[in-house]
Structures are given as structure tokens and as C-alpha cells.
Amino acid sequence: MTAEDFLSGQIILIDKPLNWTSFQVVNKLRWEIRQAFNIKKIKVGHAGTLDPLASGLLVICTGKKTKEISTYQGQIKEYTGTFVLGSTTPSYDLETEINQHFPTEHITESLIFETTKQFIGHIEQYPPVFSAIKKDGKRLYEFAREGKAVEIKSRIVHISEFEITKIDISNSKKTSSIIVEFRVVCSKGTYIRSLAHDFGKALNSGAHLAVLRRTKIGDFSIDKAATIEDFINSLKD
Numbered sequence: 001m002t003a004e005d006f007l008s009g010q011i012i013l014i015d016k017p018l019n020w021t022s023f024q025v026v027n028k029l030r031w032e033i034r035q036a037f038n039i040k041k042i043k044v045g046h047a048g049t050l051d052p053l054a055s056g057l058l059v060i061c062t063g064k065k066t067k068e069i070s071t072y073q074g075q076i077k078e079y080t081g082t083f084v085l086g087s088t089t090p091s092y093d094l095e096t097e098i099n100q101h102f103p104t105e106h107i108t109e110s111l112i113f114e115t116t117k118q119f120i121g122h123i124e125q126y127p128p129v130f131s132a133i134k135k136d137g138k139r140l141y142e143f144a145r146e147g148k149a150v151e152i153k154s155r156i157v158h159i160s161e162f163e164i165t166k167i168d169i170s171n172s173k174k175t176s177s178i179i180v181e182f183r184v185v186c187s188k189g190t191y192i193r194s195l196a197h198d199f200g201k202a203l204n205s206g207a208h209l210a211v212l213r214r215t216k217i218g219d220f221s222i223d224k225a226a227t228i229e230d231f232i233n234s235l236k237d
Contacts, residue, residue, distance in 0.1 A: 001235070012061075029044055030044040036235040043066045077216060080213050083180045084209075086103075093210070100206055124156060125195070159190065163184075165182060196209040
């Protein structure tokens with residue numbers, strides 16, 4: 001790779017680690033590219049945010065390819081992860097502490113599989129209050145952290161596949177929680193955290209997202225993605 005390659009435009013697939021923001025990944029790659037090729041200025045952006053507590057595929061565009069970001073943002077995405085049934089959190093994931101516990105004794109494997117059918121196709125979904133969506137020029141998570149109530153509008157999203165890949169109810173009697181692993185294929189704008197929350201409600205219980213990994217964006221797959229470290233090392237070759 002040369003400086004001209006990155007300036008004319010490259011698509012870089014990165015496996016985002018936990019606890020990094022998507023913005024931090026973009027900043028890191030921009031800095032490394034500039035240092036490696038002595039470039040004063042270069043455009044670098046990503047095609048779809050991943051929460052800090054999520055890992056997986058980030059599509060990074062450089063140079064002239066940044067003009068195509070909106071195209072990639074609109075493509076279908078695939079995620080894998082874990083729901084915990086029996087408790088909820090204000091953020092719908094592990095960013096915040098558990099705030100409520102719910103019964104799980106009535107939940108069976110067959111009920112879990114049957115309930116997924118409610119979430120296939122076009123569904124109405126409310127984004128989490130802890131999200132980066134803007135309202136009145138302010139991020140929703142800023143209102144949430146200040147303890148302010150905000151009216152959030154629902155949106156229509158599309159889920160084409162919702163597969164339960166593993167269920168662990170072995171400790172449910174002791175912990176009142178059931179661990180469910182899943183795979184979801186969905187449209188742009190779908191919040192998997194909201195899916196977890198709504199799935200818990202549909203089971204007459206509660207749920208939150210414990211693990212999330214993005215595995216595909218359109219034709220791009222996590223199998224082809226590099227770690228940040230591997231990408232940096234490739235610049236030195």
C-alpha cells in the first residue's frame with residue numbers, strides 16, 4: 001500500500017475490540033496512516049457505529065471512498081450475541097447496573113423458540129434511552145445520564161432472520177436467569193439492545209443484552225477483518 005492508495009480510497013475491514021468506541025478506531029487508523037506515509041491530511045470514516053461494549057466488524061473508508069459510506073451504512077447487518085433473561089438494565093445492556101428482576105420459571109425452550117416468530121419481518125421498535133440518537137441537538141444518552149425523561153419516537157425496522165443458537169437454563173432455579181445465544185440479520189437502524197428488551201417483555205419476563213458481535217455488513221464479513229494491531233503492522237511491511 002502507498003500513500004496514494006489510501007488517498008484515492010481504500011475499504012478497511014477491522015475487528016473492533018471491546019471497550020473501544022468506533023470513533024477511537026477511526027482516529028487511531030487515521031493517525032497510523034498519516035504517520036506511516038507522512039500524510040498531512042486524509043479523510044477516514046466508518047460505515048456504522050458499534051457500541052463500546054460490542055465487538056466485531058467495522059467498515060472503514062479512506063480518502064475518496066468516504067463518499068460511499070452512506071451506501072454501506074444502509075446495507076443489511078448480521079449480529080451474534082447473548083441475551084440474559086430474568087433481569088433488565090436502564091441501558092438494555094451491561095453499560096448500566098441491573099435495575100429489575102423478573103420470574104423465569106414459566107419460560108421453556110419451546111416458548112423461547114416460538115417467541116422469536118413475533119420479531120420476524122417489519123417490527124416497531126423504540127431505541128434505547130442510552131443511545132447516540134439526537135433530540136433537540138443533544139444525544140439521548142446525555143439526557144439519560146442527567147436523569148431527564150425524554151419522549152422517544154418508535155421506528156420501523158426489519159428483521160429477516162432471528163435464530164436462537166443455544167439456551168442454558170441449567171442454573172435458572174438458582175439465579176433466576178436464562179442465558180440465550182442468538183444470531184440476527186436485520187436492517188439499518190435496528191437496535192439489538194432494544195430487541196433484547198422487547199424479547200424479555202414478550203416472554204412475560206425481562207431481558208438485557210450481555211454480549212454483542214457484528215459479523216456482517218452487506219457482503220463484508222468478519223472473517224476478512226483484521227485486528228487494529230494487524231492493520232498497523234501491515235503498514236510497516
